[in-house]
Amino acid sequence: MANVFEEVVKEYHLFKNRDALSPHYIPPELPFREEEIRLLSQKLAPILSGKKPENIFIYGKTGTGKTAVTKKVLSDLNEYAKKKNIPVLGLYVNGRLHDSEHKVLLKLVRLLDPTQDLLGYSTSAVYDRFLEFLESGGIRVVIAIDEIDMVKRASDLIYRLNRSNDELSRSSVSLIGISNNPTFKDRLDARTRSTLCEVELVFKPYNAEQLRVILEERAKEAFKEGAVSDDAISLAAALAAKHSGDARYALLLLLRAGDIAEEEGAERVERKHVEEARRLVEEDIVYEMIATLPEQHRLVLLALSTLRLKGKGVSSFSGENVITSGLLYSYYTKIAEEYGVSPVSDRWFREYLNELDTYGIISVKVAGKGFRGNTRIVELNVDPRRLLQVVKKTL
Ligand SMILES: Nc1ncnc2c1ncn2[C@@H]1O[C@H](COP(=O)(O)OP(=O)(O)OP(=O)(O)O)[C@@H](O)[C@H]1O
Ligand SMILES: [Mg+2]
Incomplete structure (x- = not known):
C-alpha cells in the first residue's frame, strides 16, 4: 500500500504558498496605504511620551485595508514600546466576534492577562478588573474595536471606556473604532459621536491599477514563477475595482482561480479561470452574508430551506408546489421555539421577508389566481442544501 500521506498532503504545481492569498495573511507591505499608516501612527505617537492620544474613528x-493597517500599526506600536520599555499596549478586538459591551470587556481583560477567567461575572465587575489591571501596571492602552457597528449598544461601550479616563490616574484609555457601515456614525447619539470621532480617517476604495499592483505583490508570494498570467491578474483587478474597490474580493478571485487551475492541471492561471472563479466568489459572498444576518432572519431561512428540502408546500393554480407566507410563518414559529427563541409577530415576520427579498436571497410574490387576496408566495433564490448547512452552523 502506498504511503497514505502521499494522498492526503496535496502537492501543488502552481501554488508556492497558497496561504499568502488567505484573508488572514498579513502582508509585510501594504502598498497605497503609506499615508494612512503614517497618519495613524502620528496620531498614536503621543502615547509613547505619556500623553493620551485622541480617539479615532476609521471608516471605509x-x-x-482598515483591518490590515490597524493591525500593522498596533503591532509596530507594541514592538516599539516593548523595546523601549514603555508601559504602552495596543489591544485589538473584533466586534463581530465580541458583539456586546460585556464580551468586549471580557476579551480586553483576557488580552491583558490570559490567566483571568471572569466568565459569569457581571459587566461592571469585569470592567473594574480591567481598570485595576491598567492602574496597577500604570499601563496606557489603545483599544481598537474593529467592526464596531456589530457591537450591540456600542454607545454604552464607547461611553464607558472613554469615561474610564476619569477614574484612572496612572494610566489611560484611547479608542479606535473601525467600521464599513455608512450609517453607524449617524446612529450614535451626538455625545458619543463626538467622543469617538475626535479624529476621523477615511479609507478610499482602491482603483483597478492599485488593485493590480496589490495582486501582483501577493501573487509573487503565493504562486510559483510564471504560474499566473498578467491577463488573469488584470482581470481580477478590474472586476474587484467594479466591486467597490474591494481588495479582499480581488484576493479571493485569485485564490479561487488558482484552485480551479490547479484542479484542471492547467499550466498557468488564465483569464478564464478568473471568470469561472467570479461565479464561485459571488456565491461565497452571499452565504457569508447569510451567516451574519440577525438570528430571526436566519431562523426564517432555516424554516424555508427545510420546507423546500422536504418538498412541503401548497399546490398552486398551475399545479406548482409553492410555499405561502402563511405556511412559512407557522413553520418558522415551530422552529424558533425548538431553538428556544420567541418567534416574532406576523407583522415583523412580513418585514423580515421584505428585507430578505431586498438582499436577493428570496423573492416574495403575490400568489394570485386560486389563492386568497393577499396571499404571498416565497421563493428561495439560493441552494437550500448549502443554505441549511450555513444557517445550522450559526444557530
Ligand atoms: N494595500 C494593501 N496591500 C496588500 N493587501 C491589502 C491591502 N489592503 C488590503 N489588503 C488585503 O485585502 C484584504 C482585505 O483588507 P482588510 O481586511 O484590511 O479590509 P477592511 O477595510 O478591514 O474590510 P472590512 O470593512 O470588510 O473589514 C486583506 O486580506 C488584506 O490583507
Ligand atoms: Mg476589516
Whole structure:
C-alpha cells in the first residue's frame, strides 16, 4: 500500500504558498496605504511620551485595508514600546466576534492577562478588573474595536471606556473604532459621536491599477514563477475595482482561480479561470452574508430551506408546489421555539421577508389566481442544501 500521506498532503504545481492569498495573511507591505499608516501612527505617537492620544474613528468600504493597517500599526506600536520599555499596549478586538459591551470587556481583560477567567461575572465587575489591571501596571492602552457597528449598544461601550479616563490616574484609555457601515456614525447619539470621532480617517476604495499592483505583490508570494498570467491578474483587478474597490474580493478571485487551475492541471492561471472563479466568489459572498444576518432572519431561512428540502408546500393554480407566507410563518414559529427563541409577530415576520427579498436571497410574490387576496408566495433564490448547512452552523 502506498504511503497514505502521499494522498492526503496535496502537492501543488502552481501554488508556492497558497496561504499568502488567505484573508488572514498579513502582508509585510501594504502598498497605497503609506499615508494612512503614517497618519495613524502620528496620531498614536503621543502615547509613547505619556500623553493620551485622541480617539479615532476609521471608516471605509469593505476591503479597503482598515483591518490590515490597524493591525500593522498596533503591532509596530507594541514592538516599539516593548523595546523601549514603555508601559504602552495596543489591544485589538473584533466586534463581530465580541458583539456586546460585556464580551468586549471580557476579551480586553483576557488580552491583558490570559490567566483571568471572569466568565459569569457581571459587566461592571469585569470592567473594574480591567481598570485595576491598567492602574496597577500604570499601563496606557489603545483599544481598537474593529467592526464596531456589530457591537450591540456600542454607545454604552464607547461611553464607558472613554469615561474610564476619569477614574484612572496612572494610566489611560484611547479608542479606535473601525467600521464599513455608512450609517453607524449617524446612529450614535451626538455625545458619543463626538467622543469617538475626535479624529476621523477615511479609507478610499482602491482603483483597478492599485488593485493590480496589490495582486501582483501577493501573487509573487503565493504562486510559483510564471504560474499566473498578467491577463488573469488584470482581470481580477478590474472586476474587484467594479466591486467597490474591494481588495479582499480581488484576493479571493485569485485564490479561487488558482484552485480551479490547479484542479484542471492547467499550466498557468488564465483569464478564464478568473471568470469561472467570479461565479464561485459571488456565491461565497452571499452565504457569508447569510451567516451574519440577525438570528430571526436566519431562523426564517432555516424554516424555508427545510420546507423546500422536504418538498412541503401548497399546490398552486398551475399545479406548482409553492410555499405561502402563511405556511412559512407557522413553520418558522415551530422552529424558533425548538431553538428556544420567541418567534416574532406576523407583522415583523412580513418585514423580515421584505428585507430578505431586498438582499436577493428570496423573492416574495403575490400568489394570485386560486389563492386568497393577499396571499404571498416565497421563493428561495439560493441552494437550500448549502443554505441549511450555513444557517445550522450559526444557530
Ligand atoms: N494595500 C494593501 N496591500 C496588500 N493587501 C491589502 C491591502 N489592503 C488590503 N489588503 C488585503 O485585502 C484584504 C482585505 O483588507 P482588510 O481586511 O484590511 O479590509 P477592511 O477595510 O478591514 O474590510 P472590512 O470593512 O470588510 O473589514 C486583506 O486580506 C488584506 O490583507
Ligand atoms: Mg476589516
